[in-house]
Amino acid sequence: xxxxxxxxxxxxxxxxxxxSGRYKFKIQDPKELAKYIFVDLEPDFYKKVKPGDVxxxxxxxxxxxxxxxxxxxxxxxxxxxxxxxxFARIFYRNAFNVGLCLIECETNFVDDMDEIELDIxxxxxxxxxxxxxxEIKPVPKIMRKFLEKGGIxxxxxxxxxxxxxx
Amino acid sequence: MRQTIAEKILSEHSxxxxxxxxxxxxxxxxxxxQDGTSGMIIDSFKKMxxxxxxxxxxxxxxxxxxxxxxxxxxxxxxxxxxxxAKEQDLxxxxxxxxxxxxxxxxxxxxxxxDLVLGADSHxxxxxxxxxxxxxxxxxxxxxxxxxxxxxFKVPETIKMVLNGKLPKGVFxxxxxxxxxxxxxxxxxxxxxxxxxxxxxxSMSVEARFTISNMAVEMGAKCGLMKADRKTMDWIKKHSxxxxxxxxxxxxxxxxxxxxxxxxxLEPQIARPHTVDNVCSVEEVSDVKIDEVxxxxxxxxxxxxxxxxxxxxxxxxxxxxxxxxxxxASRKIFLDAIKKGYIDIFVSAGASVNNPGCGPCVxxxxxxxxxxxxxxxxxxxxxxxxxxxxxxxxxxxxxxxAAATALTGKISDPREYKRRL
Numbered sequence: 001x002x003x004x005x006x007x008x009x010x011x012x013x014x015x016x017x018x019x020s021g022r023y024k025f026k027i028q029d030p031k032e033l034a035k036y037i038f039v040d041l042e043p044d045f046y047k048k049v050k051p052g053d054v055x056x057x058x059x060x061x062x063x064x065x066x067x068x069x070x071x072x073x074x075x076x077x078x079x080x081x082x083x084x085x086x087f088a089r090i091f092y093r094n095a096f097n098v099g100l101c102l103i104e105c106e107t108n109f110v111d112d113m114d115e116i117e118l119d120i121x122x123x124x125x126x127x128x129x130x131x132x133x134x135e136i137k138p139v140p141k142i143m144r145k146f147l148e149k150g151g152i153x154x155x156x157x158x159x160x161x162x163x164x165x166x
Numbered sequence: 167m168r169q170t171i172a173e174k175i176l177s178e179h180s181x182x183x184x185x186x187x188x189x190x191x192x193x194x195x196x197x198x199x200q201d202g203t204s205g206m207i208i209d210s211f212k213k214m215x216x217x218x219x220x221x222x223x224x225x226x227x228x229x230x231x232x233x234x235x236x237x238x239x240x241x242x243x244x245x246x247x248x249x250x251a252k253e254q255d256l257x258x259x260x261x262x263x264x265x266x267x268x269x270x271x272x273x274x275x276x277x278x279x280d281l282v283l284g285a286d287s288h289x290x291x292x293x294x295x296x297x298x299x300x301x302x303x304x305x306x307x308x309x310x311x312x313x314x315x316x317x318f319k320v321p322e323t324i325k326m327v328l329n330g331k332l333p334k335g336v337f338x339x340x341x342x343x344x345x346x347x348x349x350x351x352x353x354x355x356x357x358x359x360x361x362x363x364x365x366x367x368s369m370s371v372e373a374r375f376t377i378s379n380m381a382v383e384m385g386a387k388c389g390l391m392k393a394d395r396k397t398m399d400w401i402k403k404h405s406x407x408x409x410x411x412x413x414x415x416x417x418x419x420x421x422x423x424x425x426x427x428x429x430x431l432e433p434q435i436a437r438p439h440t441v442d443n444v445c446s447v448e449e450v451s452d453v454k455i456d457e458v459x460x461x462x463x464x465x466x467x468x469x470x471x472x473x474x475x476x477x478x479x480x481x482x483x484x485x486x487x488x489x490x491x492x493x494a495s496r497k498i499f500l501d502a503i504k505k506g507y508i509d510i511f512v513s514a515g516a517s518v519n520n521p522g523c524g525p526c527v528x529x530x531x532x533x534x535x536x537x538x539x540x541x542x543x544x545x546x547x548x549x550x551x552x553x554x555x556x557x558x559x560x561x562x563x564x565x566x567a568a569a570t571a572l573t574g575k576i577s578d579p580r581e582y583k584r585r586l
Contacts, residue, residue: 012351012440016548020555021527025202025232026239040555060352063385064546066287068206068303089356089387090287094303142189142317152305153213162317166189 002052002080004127006112007041013057014064015091017041024069030076037073051078054118056110058084061102062091071095081118083107083125083136096143097152105136120144141165170323170418171390172358175298178410179281186322186419195280196224197310200266202231202527203285205243206304208250211311219254220314226275227251228259228266233522235261236530264495264521267291267379267463272495277401278393279410283310288463288545290386293378294371295401296393296411298358301382321358321387325420328365330429335580337473338373339465339543339563341365342380343434345426347444355385357421360414365428366391371400372469379464380545383441433579435541436561439549447566450576456538458483458571459552460564461492461524465543468498468505470564475507476585477568478514484574489516490532492524516571528553541570 007013023036038045055074061084062070071094074082081101095102103118105125110116114129125134139147142165149155156162169177173184180190199207204227211219219225227247235241244261251258259269267288276282278296282289287301302316310316328341346353359381366374374391381389391397393411401409433447460466460474471493483489491511493499499521502508511518525532526544534540534557542552547559562570565579565586579586 014548016546016551020550021202021231021529022550022553025243025529026237028205028239028242040550060355060385063351064287064548066285066289066301066303067202068305071303072206086352086355088352088385090301090303090382093306097303097305152309153210156309156312157214161313161315162191166191166317 002054002116003050004054004056004110004112004114004116005048006056007038007045009041010058012060012063015062015067015070016064018062018070019067019073024067030072033069033073034077037077046077049078052080053078054081054083054116055079056083056107058107059086061087063088066090068094068098071098071100075100083110096146099147099151101139101147103136103139105134109134167415168417168419170358170414170420171360171392171412172298172321172323172388174412175279175281176318176320178279184320186320188320189317190320191315191317192281193315194224194283194310196275197283197307198226198228198266198270199285199304199307200227200231201229201233201243201247203304203307204247207285207308207311208246210305210308214308214312216312219256219311222255225311226257226259228263228269229261230265230522231527232529233261234520240529261522262496262520264498265463265466265523268467268494268498271295272404272497274405274407277405277407277409278397279412283307283316287382288379290381290388291375291379291463293381293389294374294391295397296391298388298390300387321356322421323358323360323418324354325360325362325423327423327425328361328363328428329425330365330427331368332365332428332431334583334586335565336431336433337563337565338369338376340431340434341428342377343436343444343561344431346380346384346442347434349384351383351440351442352385354381357386359384359386359389361389361391367394370469371396372467375467376464383545433563433566435566435576436547438547438558438560441545441547441561447562447576447578450560451578453560453576454539455541455570455575456486457488457490457532457534457540458567459490459525459532459540459542459544460567461494462526462544463494464545465564466492466494466498468501470543471498471502471507472505473586474564474568475510477565477579477582478571479510481514481572483515483571487571487574488532489514489571490519490525491516492519493521496521525552541567541576543567
C-alpha cells in the first residue's frame, strides 16, 4: 500500500528545502542524507515515509539549485514518485536520472495520507481513499526508459548513447 | 528560417534542424562541475566504467561553494576532486580562484554560439555572451563527460524587449528582479528567454551577466542575448576561440513576447523567502538589516565592487553591521586592490573574504543568527539558504547593499546618485 504525503507548503518547493546545503556537503551516504529531507520546513517529515510512498505537491516542485542530492535523498527516503502540478527543469531530469518517477497531474484532490496507486501505463493515478482516478500527463518515453533501468547510468551503459530514443 | 537562438545553437550542435519540442543529441563545447556537484559527477562517471574523460580541455572543476573547506566532510570532497584531476590530467580551479560562473567566461573557456553544460543551476549566466549554457545535475554532466554529448529537449522561447533608459542608481539587478517579480519563479519554466532592447544594448557585458544569471530564477533553461560589438570585444579580450555569433531569425517563433519600459524603474528588493516576492526599495525601507553581503556569481564582478566603493568611500558601516564582501574571482580581487576598492571597503569596516561563493550557500563565512536579516546581492533568498532557517534574506543590487550597510536598514542608493 502506498500513501501520499503532503507538506504544508504547496508551491515552489525548491531543492534547498528538499535537502539543505548544510547537509548536502557534509553527508555522502544517501540513506543518512534522507533523514534531513525538508528539515527547514518540517524536520520530522522523513519519519512518516514508508518505502513505496509518494510525495504530493503543487506548482514548480524542485526549483532552484541543480543539486542531484535532492532526488537522491527523496528516493533514499523510500519515496518512489512525486506528484505535482509542474516541475522545474533541472530537477525533472535529475529525478529520472536517479530512478525517481515524477508525475504531472492535478494534485488538489489528493490529501495527506490518501492511499494511492500509480498506473503509468494507463496514464492514471488512482486515489483509493477518495475513489477517484486522476488523469496524468504521459511520462515521456525517454524518461520511462531510464526508469525501467533504474536510472540513466544503467541505460547509458547498456546502449552507449541515446540514439534509440530520439 | 524562423529559428530562435536556442533552436539555431542546438541545430548547429546536433547536425539536424531542431525546432521547439524536438529531442536532439548534441555535442558539448564545454562542461564543468563545482565542489557541491563534482563528487557525484566523479561517482557517476566511474559507475559508467569509462576510463578517460572525453576531452581534458573541455572540462574543469571549480572549488568555489564551500571554499576553503569549513569541515572534514567538505575537505574529503575537495580531496576527491583533486585526486580525480590528477588521475585524468585535468586543470582545476582550487580554493581562492573564484566562482565558477566568473572563472568559466573569464578564462576564455566559452565563446558565442557555444553549447555548454554546468553542474550548477546558474550556468545560464553565459547566455549574456550568446552562449547556450544551462545547468544540469551531476549524472547528466557525467554523461557529457563520458561521451562529449547529451540529449536535449529543444525549448520554446519567450522574447523580452526591455525599453527605456535606466535612471541613476538603478541597475541590471533591479531590472531582473522586476521581471522575476512580474512573471514569477516559474514564469519561464523549461523555456529559453531572449533579452533585447535599449536597456540591454546600453549595459556593459558585466551588467548583462547579472540578468542572464537569474534566468533560472524564473525557471528558464537559458537566458540569451545576441552578440553585439561589446560582446565580441569582451570575448576577444578573454578567449582565443573562434566566435560563432548566433542571432534569431526575424520571423522566429516565440511563445510569448513581453515588453517592458524601465525608464521609471526604482531599486528593487526580493523579500524572504522567494525570489519572486519583489517590491520597490521604498516599501521595505524600515526593515532593519544585520548583515550585508556583496558578491556571488550574480554581483561579485569588478563593476559591482566599483559601484559599492563609490557609495562606501570615506564612510563607516552602521554600528553592529556585518558587511561581507567577496570578489567573484582572483583577477577581480587583484583589480579591486589596484583600483583602491579594497582599501575603501576595509576602511569602511567590511570583512573582505577570499574569492568564491562566500556565504551565499550557507555553509560558511557569515551564517545568520536566529531572527537576523541579511541584504544580499546573491540570486536566492530561500529559507535557510544562508545557513539558518530562522534568518531572513532580502536581495538587492550592490548599490542598494552598500547604501544599506551604511544605515543598518534597507536604504535607497539613489540618495548617493551624485557619487554613482
